[in-house]
Amino acid sequence: MKLFTRYNRILIIISLFGLLLIGFLFYRMLVYYLDQQIDHDLVEEVMEVKEYSAKGNFYQPHEFEDLVVQYKKIEKANPSSSYGDTLFYNPLKHRKETARYLKTELELVGQPYCVLVIASKFERQEQIRNICLIILIPVMLLFALVLLVNRILLKKIWTPFEQLLKNITAFNINHERPYEPVEMPVAEFRQLNKVLVELSGKVKSDYNEIKLFTENASHEMMTPLAVINSKLDNMLQSNVLGKEDGETLVELYKATSRLTKLNQSLLLLVKIDNNLLQDEEQINLKSLIEEKQVYFQELISERNITVESTLADVSISASRSLLEILINNLFSNVIRHNYDGGKIEISLETDKIVFANTGHNKALDPEKIFDRFYKDNASEGTGLGLAILKQICNRQRYQLDYSYHQDLHTFTITFNHQ
Amino acid sequence: MKILIIEDELGLQRSIAQYLTCEGNLCSMASNYAEALDRLNSYDYDCILLDLTLPDGEGLQLLNYLKRMNRPEGVIIISARNSLDQKIEGLSLGADDYLIKPFHLSELNARILAVVRRKSANGDRHIEFNEIRIDLDAKEVLVSGNSVYMTKKEFDLLLYFVANKGKVISKSAAVEHIWGDDADMADSFDFIYTHIKNIRKKLTDAGSRDYFHSVYGIGYKFTEV
Numbered sequence: 001m002k003l004f005t006r007y008n009r010i011l012i013i014i015s016l017f018g019l020l021l022i023g024f025l026f027y028r029m030l031v032y033y034l035d036q037q038i039d040h041d042l043v044e045e046v047m048e049v050k051e052y053s054a055k056g057n058f059y060q061p062h063e064f065e066d067l068v069v070q071y072k073k074i075e076k077a078n079p080s081s082s083y084g085d086t087l088f089y090n091p092l093k094h095r096k097e098t099a100r101y102l103k104t105e106l107e108l109v110g111q112p113y114c115v116l117v118i119a120s121k122f123e124r125q126e127q128i129r130n131i132c133l134i135i136l137i138p139v140m141l142l143f144a145l146v147l148l149v150n151r152i153l154l155k156k157i158w159t160p161f162e163q164l165l166k167n168i169t170a171f172n173i174n175h176e177r178p179y180e181p182v183e184m185p186v187a188e189f190r191q192l193n194k195v196l197v198e199l200s201g202k203v204k205s206d207y208n209e210i211k212l213f214t215e216n217a218s219h220e221m222m223t224p225l226a227v228i229n230s231k232l233d234n235m236l237q238s239n240v241l242g243k244e245d246g247e248t249l250v251e252l253y254k255a256t257s258r259l260t261k262l263n264q265s266l267l268l269l270v271k272i273d274n275n276l277l278q279d280e281e282q283i284n285l286k287s288l289i290e291e292k293q294v295y296f297q298e299l300i301s302e303r304n305i306t307v308e309s310t311l312a313d314v315s316i317s318a319s320r321s322l323l324e325i326l327i328n329n330l331f332s333n334v335i336r337h338n339y340d341g342g343k344i345e346i347s348l349e350t351d352k353i354v355f356a357n358t359g360h361n362k363a364l365d366p367e368k369i370f371d372r373f374y375k376d377n378a379s380e381g382t383g384l385g386l387a388i389l390k391q392i393c394n395r396q397r398y399q400l401d402y403s404y405h406q407d408l409h410t411f412t413i414t415f416n417h418q
Numbered sequence: 419m420k421i422l423i424i425e426d427e428l429g430l431q432r433s434i435a436q437y438l439t440c441e442g443n444l445c446s447m448a449s450n451y452a453e454a455l456d457r458l459n460s461y462d463y464d465c466i467l468l469d470l471t472l473p474d475g476e477g478l479q480l481l482n483y484l485k486r487m488n489r490p491e492g493v494i495i496i497s498a499r500n501s502l503d504q505k506i507e508g509l510s511l512g513a514d515d516y517l518i519k520p521f522h523l524s525e526l527n528a529r530i531l532a533v534v535r536r537k538s539a540n541g542d543r544h545i546e547f548n549e550i551r552i553d554l555d556a557k558e559v560l561v562s563g564n565s566v567y568m569t570k571k572e573f574d575l576l577l578y579f580v581a582n583k584g585k586v587i588s589k590s591a592a593v594e595h596i597w598g599d600d601a602d603m604a605d606s607f608d609f610i611y612t613h614i615k616n617i618r619k620k621l622t623d624a625g626s627r628d629y630f631h632s633v634y635g636i637g638y639k640f641t642e643v
Binding site: 219220222223225226227228229230231232233234236237241242243245246247249250253254256257260295298299302 | 427429430433434436437440498499518519520521522523524585586588590591594597608609612613633634635636637
């Protein structure tokens with residue numbers, strides 16, 4: 001729920017509840033006050049009755065007074081009086097109306113009587129209703145106005161915050177663009193903005209430091225690797241090596257080669273990160289893929305892998321070195337993780353490349369396969385091939401997807417993905 | 419050939435010298451900028467191997483110096499730095515080739531040969547080995563004067579072996595020579611065997627003797643007898 005909605009909801013609920021409560025109390029007060037007034041009138045009527053009785057008459061009010069006085073003879077008059085609400089039939093208006101009565105016992109003209117004075121409340125109730133309406137309508141209007149102003153004001157106050165959110169979302173550690181600060185009129189937001197500027201700067205510099213470290217560490221390892229490699233090359237020239245020594249040398253070469261490859265992959269990742277490969281040009285993907293297929297032909301035919309390719313004549317504008325690495329990695333991947341006699345399907349359409357291969361594994365976790373150093377134990381690869389693939393796709397703003405169906409591991413790269 | 423190795427890593431320096439000296443080359447060594455400058459002032463060379471990061475100066479400065487002096491030596495940069503920029507900078511400053519560490523010595527040797535041959539004034543752009551003649555311009559192989567058809571990869575591989583004649587070349591070195599290090603092929607070198615087999619067959623069919631020898635199952639040697 002948005003802060004705005006939440007705030008409004010609470011505000012409306014509390015205001016409505018408050019209004020109802022206050023309205024109810026107000027109504028009760030009015031009713032009480034008017035009842036008091038009526039009771040006072042009733043007392044006056046009783047006084048009138050007494051006055052008339054002193055003259056030997058029974059008082060009867062005028063018809064238009066909405067007042068009824070009833071006399072009933074009783075045994076003995078207890079000087080007491082009681083008030084209450086009742087319903088009475090208004091003979092003038094021919095309807096039942098709510099009313100207030102005063103019941104008292106009096107000695108009238110020498111006889112004990114129970115006198116019941118009933119006054120209609122109808123007029124008064126009308127008054128109450130009108131008073132309530134007169135007060136309620138402006139209050140409701142005011143309430144609506146407050147809500148409206150709130151809405152506009154909050155929106156205005158939160159606009160820079162939303163911009164700030166947008167800028168944080170847009171902030172990418174890999175991109176050159178730093179976090180863009182937003183002009184903030186509100187002090188709290190200004191502080192948040194300030195913290196974000198500092199934080200993004202820190203994150204960026206830390207990240208650059210890590211990159212630099214990776215780069216330097218990888219570079220530094222290259223020289224010792226060169227020493228090992230050259231010593232192996234010289235050792236190989238010796239005439240006294242036996243078969244076992246040969247096997248040892250093969251293992252050493254393999255290990256050195258893997259270490260080298262690992263280093264080169266790390267360097268490549270840093271290089272793509274640093275956007276060092278920006279030789280944008282028009283590239284014919286069809287011929288690039290065909291060229292690479294020839295390049296990998298030995299590996300493919302050695303393992304009796306069949307390749308089915310349907311290639312449309314597609315050209316795109318991109319970095320040549322990046323695309324070459326991309327296609328190289330796709331090929332390496334579908335060959336490496338295939339089994340002997342397996343199958344590779346390649347399809348190139350105007351908006352996407354699809355590389356699919358059979359393999360020993362069942363479906364892989366699409367969340368993890370593009371992570372650095374994610375690989376199955378049997379693989380002799382560096383575990384960086386797919387990470388590089390992902391990095392290139394990020395850099396070129398392509399979408400990279402993995403799926404598994406009909407026993408095929410399928411990698412789809414969609415260009416111009418918005 | 420006289421070769422100057424400018425490299426501060428002594429282990430590598432010695433290995434290179436050891437590998438190249440056996441070829442009948444003469445190797446001088448320099449471990450830092452001052453030493454290298456001193457050598458360059460005193461002698462002429464056929465080829466210079468130049469490491470870019472020296473303890474007391476930048477290798478690129480030496481390259482500048484050589485260019486200023488109009489020196490005819492071929493220069494091959496050997497560096498762990500493989501950033502494209504540096505590569506382009508090195509080549510534009512007059513280096514003839516650029517080799518990224520780590521490399522196989524057989525690769526280095528082949529590159530040296532190519533650079534020296536390209537630089538040689540007489541323009542004789544071919545290599546001969548007994549009855550085999552490799553024409554570098556026409557990319558053609560002749561056995562006793564008869565042309566032998568080879569694919570590009572086979573031609574490259576043969577040239578590589580001839581350039582390193584008498585040396586054992588590991589399969590991994592051969593693979594890296596043909597496929598570069600773009601391709602992640604660390605786990606399968608065996609397909610190089612098919613290529614060697616094809617080259618052997620083509621050469622012997624054309625009347626050449628078989629100069630390829632398998633060594634310890636780890637590599638091959640191109641040598642007489």
